[in-house]
Amino acid sequence: MASLAMKITLERIALYQFTPEHCAQARELLGWSLEQLSQESGVSVDAIQRFEARDDLLDVTRLALAFRLEAEGLVFFPGFAPGRGMNVKGSTPDPVGRADYSMIE
Numbered sequence: 001m002a003s004l005a006m007k008i009t010l011e012r013i014a015l016y017q018f019t020p021e022h023c024a025q026a027r028e029l030l031g032w033s034l035e036q037l038s039q040e041s042g043v044s045v046d047a048i049q050r051f052e053a054r055d056d057l058l059d060v061t062r063l064a065l066a067f068r069l070e071a072e073g074l075v076f077f078p079g080f081a082p083g084r085g086m087n088v089k090g091s092t093p094d095p096v097g098r099a100d101y102s103m104i105e
Helices: 002-017 020-030 034-041 045-052 059-070
Strands: none
Touching: 002 059, 020 034, 020 045, 020 059, 034 045, 034 059, 045 059
């Protein structure tokens, strides 16, 4: 039970730390287009555009974006541009393996 609570807590932190600005800045930092982020994350181009325009998305969709970008070694903190973490590349699991992956927009 404690591990489920920890998982939920960590997901909530990721949701509130990862902003639309972070998404656009991370794509620029990586040199990725909307289409490439879509292909890498499994999230539609339309959903990414809506998120970057500050429209609402399902939490699972936002997490898929955040997790995919974190898998490239990026870290996100409110009020700061994304940065490269130290020794964290690949620390976030692939969103495709998530039980709620089918809900991604």
